[in-house]
Amino acid sequence: MKVLIATEKPFAAAAVDGIRKEVEAAGHTLALLEKYTEKTQLLDAVKDADALIIRSDKADADVFNAAKNLKIVVRAGAGYDNIDLAAATAHNVVAENTPGQNSNAVAELVLGLLVYAVRNFYNGKSGSELKGKKLGILAFGNVGRNVARIAKGFGMEVYAYDAFCPKNVIEEAGVKAVDSQEALFENCDIVSLHIPATPETKQSINYALVNKLHKGGILINTARKEVINEPELIKLLGEREDLKFITDIKPEADADFAKFEGRYFTTPKKMGAQTAEANINAGIAAAKQIKAFFANGDTKFQVNK
Numbered sequence: 001m002k003v004l005i006a007t008e009k010p011f012a013a014a015a016v017d018g019i020r021k022e023v024e025a026a027g028h029t030l031a032l033l034e035k036y037t038e039k040t041q042l043l044d045a046v047k048d049a050d051a052l053i054i055r056s057d058k059a060d061a062d063v064f065n066a067a068k069n070l071k072i073v074v075r076a077g078a079g080y081d082n083i084d085l086a087a088a089t090a091h092n093v094v095a096e097n098t099p100g101q102n103s104n105a106v107a108e109l110v111l112g113l114l115v116y117a118v119r120n121f122y123n124g125k126s127g128s129e130l131k132g133k134k135l136g137i138l139a140f141g142n143v144g145r146n147v148a149r150i151a152k153g154f155g156m157e158v159y160a161y162d163a164f165c166p167k168n169v170i171e172e173a174g175v176k177a178v179d180s181q182e183a184l185f186e187n188c189d190i191v192s193l194h195i196p197a198t199p200e201t202k203q204s205i206n207y208a209l210v211n212k213l214h215k216g217g218i219l220i221n222t223a224r225k226e227v228i229n230e231p232e233l234i235k236l237l238g239e240r241e242d243l244k245f246i247t248d249i250k251p252e253a254d255a256d257f258a259k260f261e262g263r264y265f266t267t268p269k270k271m272g273a274q275t276a277e278a279n280i281n282a283g284i285a286a287a288k289q290i291k292a293f294f295a296n297g298d299t300k301f302q303v304n305k
């Protein structure tokens with residue numbers, strides 16, 4: 001089988017080496033399309049590929065139309081909104097992600113950004129500490145669980161709400177489970193967002209919700225920008241000078257948020273999963289999933305079921 005890695009933004013070399021080892025050990029061949037600049041290059045490269053590994057690359061209907069032999073596409077990463085799932089299904093292609101492989105990287109960034117925020121972006125003025133502060137984790141998935149683990153090390157009091165994760169799973173991790181996202185914001189000094197972008201969550205982080213945060217509250221987003229109602233958050237930041245907003249996903253209205261100097265910070269580009277370890281883990285997980293799929297039809301991580 002021919003496995004194609006198609007990455008506009010390439011994997012680390014060590015990740016490609018690891019993928020190659022996995023793929024070739026199983027008797028498959030590996031092809032590489034890196035740093036492509038035109039969609040036509042991708043459409044050409046996928047023509048005879050049986051499996052495709054991508055990062056943030058778009059796998060849309062054109063890709064599935066061009067890839068006549070394609071049986072599986074794996075997004076090396078957690079979010080898979082860059083894959084047109086309906087088109088994949090229509091072409092009988094199994095679409096997978098590699099959940100959990102970058103969650104520690106994202107979680108470490110959350111705590112790093114929070115230290116930066118409570119120390120006033122290192123502006124020379126005395127700040128505050130995370131120890132003893134109440135942290136609310138919105139969604140107790142792979143990233144949320146890692147944030148909880150690290151935050152407990154900082155001595156934070158950790159709360160979580162997840163619409164689907166049973167309360168006892170949250171409590172067993174030493175975290176206080178609350179009944180709603182409203183309760184999470186009401187109870188906490190800091191809320192960290194780890195929800196996916198779905199029809200229910202899009203625009204759900206709005207004025208009324210964030211306004212429930214304690215005085216001096218911080219909202220931190222390392223999930224997806226679509227979950228935030230930007231106009232409402234801008235209005236709230238204008239009214240409440242005690243609030244800070246920290247994000248790893250530059251908002252559409254970055255220039256408007258930037259007016260809240262000293263209370264707003266965005267990473268220049270999404271940095272959460274940008275570590276050598278996450279890169280290697282996700283790439284190798286993708287290769288292993290493809291191997292298992294061809295060896296015994298394993299579709300454990302399929303997202304278009």
Ligand SMILES: NC(=O)c1ccc[n+]([C@@H]2O[C@H](COP(=O)([O-])OP(=O)(O)OC[C@H]3O[C@@H](n4cnc5c(N)ncnc54)[C@H](O)[C@@H]3O)[C@@H](O)[C@H]2O)c1
Pocket residue numbers: 078079099100102103106138139140141142143144161162163164165193194195196197198200201222223224248270271272273274
């Ligand atoms: N900043 C980055 O570079 C980066 C990297 C990885 C992931 N992410 C983003 O972080 C988020 C979390 O990733 P993850 O790997 O933890 O995902 P995950 O699938 O492991 O966890 C998501 C959790 O959200 C819960 N959930 C779904 N809908 C909900 C709702 N309406 N209300 C409350 N909870 C709900 C699910 O039950 C699940 O526990 C995603 O948005 C992902 O795209 C960002």
